[in-house]
Amino acid sequence: MPETAVATALLEAQGLKKRYGDFEVLKGxxxxxxxxxxxxxxxxxxxxxxxxxRCLNLLEPYQDGRVLLDGEIASVGIPSGRPRTRAEEAAAQALRRRMGMVFQRFNLFPHMSVLDNVMLAPRKVRGMSGQDAREMAERMIAKVGMNEFTHRAPKTLSGGQQQRAAIARALAMEPEVLLLDEITSALDPAMTREVFKVVRALAGDGITMLLVTHDLPFARDTADRAVVIHKGLVAADGTPEAVLSDALPAELRELLAL
Ligand SMILES: Nc1ncnc2c1ncn2[C@@H]1O[C@H](COP(=O)(O)OP(=O)(O)OP(=O)(O)O)[C@@H](O)[C@H]1O
Ligand SMILES: [Mg+2]
Structure with missing residues (x-):
């Protein structure tokens, strides 16, 4: 990038505030x-x-602040108690298509094959033809190293395999950002390693990711940056080496069990 160019963040949260009842979880x-x-x-x-x-992709409403995607306003906070207007709901749907999310629990349809699980959103949400959705799904299943399980039902797979299928399902929407919420915390160490390998490969492919984790070695290995959320605010932000160093205030070091 030329030195004069100003980089536009792909994703930006500005002053995002979220409360549950009287309890303000996120304070900006x-x-x-x-x-x-x-x-x-x-x-x-x-x-x-x-x-x-969950606020970023509007699975939860938030009350103040805003979220920008690629420099454009993607959502704004809505005061407590006011439901989304139809236009806001449509915007929320559009936003969710641009942000993939993978959870701790895989949420795959247990009786559908891996292929059908991964094809579903491209067919229903993106309106792709069966043939195109299938090709896309097969590509994503290959990306997470799951070819041999394409026709298996999730309930016959290990947790690590299910989680890789869930990642393939999120990728099949070709999201601009992938949000991963503790995707290995329900897995044993061997399965965790296989899922981490997939995440590292995605990072190598240049996929933009926000990765919630308690696994500090994984954060060190995989992330370009680390942020610490504490008392509703971003309390530290920098390279993982810098954030997870002695320079981090003692209170935060203790909270992260550093
Ligand atoms: N639906 C809800 N209603 C009320 N309070 C909630 C709700 N969901 C979360 N909270 C509260 O909001 C706070 C933040 O919860 P959240 O699940 O975002 O934490 P977290 O950082 O993801 O924690 P963990 O590391 O345990 O996953 C907690 O105090 C929680 O009890
Ligand atoms: Mg959590």
Whole structure:
């Protein structure tokens, strides 16, 4: 990039505030994520990491602040109690198509094959033809190393295999940003390694990711940046080496069990 060019963040949260009833979980989150960047979102249990990801793709409403995608306003906070207008709901649907999300629990349809699970959204949401959706799904299944399980039902697969299928399903929407919420915390160490390998490969492909994890070695290995959420705000932001160093305030080091 020429020195004079100003990089537009691919994803930007500005002053995002979220409350549940009287309890303000997020008190004004500011975060910029550049295209191709992998940002680890760290913080103690209950600090609001999942809530933040869910607000970003509007699975949860938030009350104040805004989210920009590729420099354009993608959503704005809506005061408590006011339901989304039809236009806002349509915008929320459009936004969710641009942000893939993978959860701790895989949420695959248990009786449908891996292929059918991965094809579903491209068919129904993107309106792709059966042939195109199938080719896309097969490509994504190959990307996560699951070819041999294409026709298996998730309930016959290990947790790691199911999680890789869930990643393929998110990728099949070709999202601009992938939000991953503790995707290995229900897995044993061997399955965790196989899923991490897939995430590292995606990072190598330049996919922009926000990665909530308690696994600090994984964050160090995989992320370009780490942020710590504490008391509703971004309390630290930098390279994983810098954030997870002695320079981090003692209170945060203790909370992260550093
Ligand atoms: N639907 C809800 N209603 C009320 N409070 C909620 C709701 N969901 C989450 N909270 C509260 O909001 C806070 C943040 O929760 P969140 O799940 O975002 O934390 P987290 O950082 O993801 O934690 P963990 O590391 O345990 O996954 C917690 O105090 C939680 O109890
Ligand atoms: Mg969480």
């Amino acid at each position: 989150i500011d975060l910029k994520v550049n295209k191709g960047e992998v940002v680890a979102v760290l913080g103690p249990n209950g600090c609001g990491k999942s809530t933040f990801l």
